[in-house]
Each structure stands twice: as structure tokens, then as C-alpha cells.
Amino acid sequence: MIVPLDEAVRELVHDGDTVALEGFTHLIPVAAGHEIIRQGLRDLTLVRMTPDIVYDQLIGAGCARKLVFSWGGNPGVGSLHRFRDAVTHGRPHPLEIEEHSHAGMVNRYVAGASGLPFAVLRGYSGTDLIAHNANIKTISCPFTGQELAAVPALNPDVTVVHAQRADHEGNVQLWGITGIQKEAVLAAERALVTVEEVVKTLEPVPGQVILPSRVIDAVSPAPGGAAPSYAHGYYERDNAAYKAWDKTGRDRRAFAAWLAGLTGTESSSEPGLEQS
Numbered sequence: 001m002i003v004p005l006d007e008a009v010r011e012l013v014h015d016g017d018t019v020a021l022e023g024f025t026h027l028i029p030v031a032a033g034h035e036i037i038r039q040g041l042r043d044l045t046l047v048r049m050t051p052d053i054v055y056d057q058l059i060g061a062g063c064a065r066k067l068v069f070s071w072g073g074n075p076g077v078g079s080l081h082r083f084r085d086a087v088t089h090g091r092p093h094p095l096e097i098e099e100h101s102h103a104g105m106v107n108r109y110v111a112g113a114s115g116l117p118f119a120v121l122r123g124y125s126g127t128d129l130i131a132h133n134a135n136i137k138t139i140s141c142p143f144t145g146q147e148l149a150a151v152p153a154l155n156p157d158v159t160v161v162h163a164q165r166a167d168h169e170g171n172v173q174l175w176g177i178t179g180i181q182k183e184a185v186l187a188a189e190r191a192l193v194t195v196e197e198v199v200k201t202l203e204p205v206p207g208q209v210i211l212p213s214r215v216i217d218a219v220s221p222a223p224g225g226a227a228p229s230y231a232h233g234y235y236e237r238d239n240a241a242y243k244a245w246d247k248t249g250r251d252r253r254a255f256a257a258w259l260a261g262l263t264g265t266e267s268s269s270e271p272g273l274e275q276s
Helices: 005-010 030-038 053-060 081-089 102-114 181-187 238-250 250-263
Strands: 018-022 044-048 064-069 097-100 117-119 137-140 147-152 159-168 171-172 190-198 210-211 216-220
Touching: 005 030, 005 190, 005 216, 018 030, 018 181, 030 053, 030 137, 030 159, 030 190, 030 250, 053 064, 053 081, 053 250, 081 238, 102 117, 102 147, 102 159, 102 181, 159 181, 181 210, 238 250
Parallel strands: 018 044, 018 159, 044 064, 064 097, 159 190, 190 216
Antiparallel strands: 117 147, 137 147, 159 171, 171 210
């Protein structure tokens, strides 16, 4: 249950999987994303409500075939340039995108966690997403005839989240802004949680979410594993890192050098590398 991160990723994440790395504002599973890059996983369908720089890195590293999301950007800074490069220029290879609203993504996770085939909501009215997304349908309420939107349940092969603590039995505790992590874990076939620390006892805290060990396949200690996002009660957000990523992600040479540093390989010598 409690295993090193490299071992957990090797066991739980496979080429071609649908993988959700969830966390909103804080507790973003950055260390796990970096391990996915190091292991060279490919053809992943990446899912996340708010993909930020770790998804930019995964896309730029060539891990992703498709992105399912509701908003994407470098929060407080601007665009995700590796994401944009993949969509507009097919570098390092073309990226398929499936865009939803926040409400649509939340309802898809909830349906998946509830064992339902789809979710119904009042969203998407007045938008053009229905015309561009085959996974958004219009249905009529059988009781009132009201026109509603339907979206299929979201059941990732693997969900990865970061949390503050776990005990030795693998029960996980997180608090602060908890986002959709609980539902994303319950909707998944397999679940990996990285944590700041493993403790003997999970002392109660206000607003906590407890994920019992029975719904988790592996817990991996990863102190600082959410950086440069923050972990409530452990460390603050590194705003400078988000600003610095804009320059790194914008320039293909700079990104190649960053990737080489992460993976311990030689920097790319691809000809014609230019700013993008």
C-alpha cells in the first residue's frame, strides 16, 4: 500500500491509459506528473478540470495523446505554451482536445463515482460547445419536457491526487480547497495518492476529506510533491516558479533543456528549434 513513487507509477499507470491528476489551486500532484514523464509513458488521455503547468510539461514531453478539460492556463500568468504548440503545430505530436465547462466536468466525475452512465445538468445552454463536442448531448426531461444537457460518466483508468497525510494503513487525509479529488478517486479503476507525510494517527482537522485505504491502490510519500503549488498547512505557493515557467514553456530550446534536467538525458538536438 505505501510504496515509493516510481514503483507506484510503474505498477498503476500504463501507456494508453486515461489518467486524471486532480487538485485545485493547491495539492496538485506535480511530483507524480514528473515521474510519469521520467518513465516515458505515451498515448495518455490526460484529464483535469484545470490543467496548469504540470500538464504543459506532460504534453511537451510527448506523454499525451488527448486532453479532456474545462480550462487550461498558467494561473495568474498566461498561456500554456507547450499545450498551444501541440494544438496549433502538432509538436511534439498532435493533441486531441475535448473541452467541457467546469460544471460538466464535475458532473461527469460525480456520475463516474456514483456508478451512473451519464450526468444531467442545466449547463451548456447558449454555448457552442455542443456543436464541437460529441460527448455533450441535449435530452428532454421525461417529467417536465425541459431541455437539458447530458454528459457521459468519467471513469479514469487511474486517478492521481496529492494530500497532506496518510497513516500506515493507507488511509488518506486532505484539507483546504479540496476540489473534485474525492469523486475523481472514487470514479477511477485505480488510484494513487502522494502525501507530504505518513503518520501514525490522522488527527482531525476542520474541513477534512478522508479517503479510506479500500479505495486507494497505492500511497507514496512525496514531501513537497505539490510544489510549485501549495499544500495547505505545509508550504506556500511559489509564484516565482509559475512566472519562470512562462519563459521556459514558451521557448522550445529552454523546454528541451528543462526536460533533459528532469529526465537526466541529453538535451534535444532537434534541428530548427525556434521560439513558439
